[in-house]
Amino acid sequence: MILKNLIGTGAFVALMFTVSAFVHEEKKETATQNISTKNDGFAVLELFTSEGCSSCPPADQLMGEIEKKYKDQPVYILSYHVDYWNRMGWKDRFSSAQNSQRQQEYSNKLGSQVYTPQLVVNGKTEFVGSDRTTVENTISSELNGLNDNKIDLKAKILPKEIIFNYNISQVNSKDKLLITFVEKHASTQVGGGENEGRNLHHYQIVHKQYPVNLSSKEGTATFPIPNNFNVNDWEVIGLVQNTRSGEIVASTKAIVN
Template sequence: MILKNLIGTAVFVALMFTVSAFVYQEKKEPASRNTLAKTDGFAVLELFTSEGCSSCPPADKLMGEIKEKYKDQPIYILSYHVDYWNNLGWKDKFSSIENSKRQQQYAQTLHSQVYTPQLIVNGKKEFVGSDRDTVENSIQTALLNSGNAKIDLSVRASEKEINVNFKTSGNNSQNKLLITLVEKKSSTNVQRGENEGRHLIHWQIVHQQHQIVLKNSTEGTTSFRLPENFSTNNWEIIGMIQNVKSGGILGSSKASF
C-alpha cells in the first residue's frame, strides 16, 4: 500500500513537472517572437529642416541624439534642408529645391501642411520633428510593425565620383528605389536671419538623391559626383524602397565607404 502511494506520488510529481515545463515554454515563445519582430523592423526618419528657421535647431539636435542612441539598430535618418527659408535673411548652404519638392510630395500624399521642422516616419506618419516623445514612440512602433524589404548595397569612391551597386527583391512598378548620399555631421556659423549668431550642428544631411523605378530591373549601378569636402568616415549611402502611391517605405539599408 505504501509502495503504491509512493509510485502514485512520483507519477504526480513527474506529471506536474511536465505541465510546468510546457507552460514555461508557452510563456517564452511570445517573447522570442517579439524579439524577432524588433530585429526585422526598421524606421526611416526624414526631417525637413532649415538653418533659417529658429524652431529647427532642437529637431536637428534630437536627430543627433537619436542617431547615437539607436546606432546599433535599423534606424535611418535623413535631414532634408529646404530652400523656401532662403529669402528670409539667411541662405542655407545645404538646402535645395529638390528637398522642398520632396516635402511637397509628402504634403499631397499625407494631406498635411508644409512646415519646419517636420518629421516623417516610414513615409506614413508626420509630426513636429522636435517632439521627443512622439519620435520615440514612432520609432518603437515602426520597429515592431514593419517588415524590411531586402536591399543590398555596395559603394566605391574614386577621384571624381561615387559608384553604388544595388540589388533588390521584386520588380513592382508601384515601387521606386531611392539612393541617397548623406553627410553624417557638419556645422555652420549663422550670420543672419532667425538664428543669427548661433553655431548650428547638423546630422545626416541629404546632399544628393537618385530615384530608380523598380519596373524593369531590380539591380544596377548609380553614380554621384564626389563632394568637395568628402571623407570616407563622414559619409554614407542610404537606400530605401518606397511605394509611389501611398508613400509608405517598405525597406531600407545603408552602406559605408
C-alpha cells in the same frame, strides 16, 4: 483505500507535471518565435528644416543626439534643408528646391501641412521634429516592428563618379530606390533672418538624392561624386520607397570603398 488514494494522487501530480512541462515548452517556443520575428525593423527619420527658421535648431540638435544614441542600430537620419525660408532674410546654403518638393509630396500623401521643423518617419507618420518624446517612442515602435524586405548596397568610388551595386529581396512595381548622399555634420554662422548671430549645427545633411527605377532585384547605378565628398565625413543611405503610398519599405547604409 489509502493506497488507492495515494496512487490516484501520484497520478494526478504526474499529470499536472506533464501539463506544466508542456505549457512551459509551448511558452518557450513562442518566446523563441517572438525573438526571431521582432526587433527586425528600422527607422528612417526625415527632417525638414532651415537655417532661417528659429524653431528648427532644437530639432537639428535632437537629430544629432539621436544619431549618436542609435549609431549601432538601423536608424537613418536625413536632414533636408528647404528653400522657402530663403526669402525671409537669410539664404540657407544647404537648401534646395528638390528638398522642398519632397516635403510637399509628403504633405500630399499624409494630408499634413508644410512646416518646419517637420519630421517624417518611414514615410508613414509626421510630427514636430523637436518633440523628443514622440521621436523616441516612434523609433522604438518601428525598431520592434517586422521587416520582410532587405537591401544590400555597395559602392565603389572612381575619380569622378560612384558606382552602386544593389540587391533587394523584394521588388514592387511602385517601388523606387533612393540613393542619398549625406554629410554627417556641418555648422554655419548665420548672418540674417530669425537666427541672426547664431552658430547653428546641422547633422546628416542631404546634399543629393538620386532615384533609381527598379525593374529587378539586382542592378547597378552610377552617379557623379558631390563636391567635397569623402568617406570620413559623408555617408550614403539607400531607401526603397513605395511611390504610391510614400512608405519606406527597406533601408540601409552603403558600404563604400
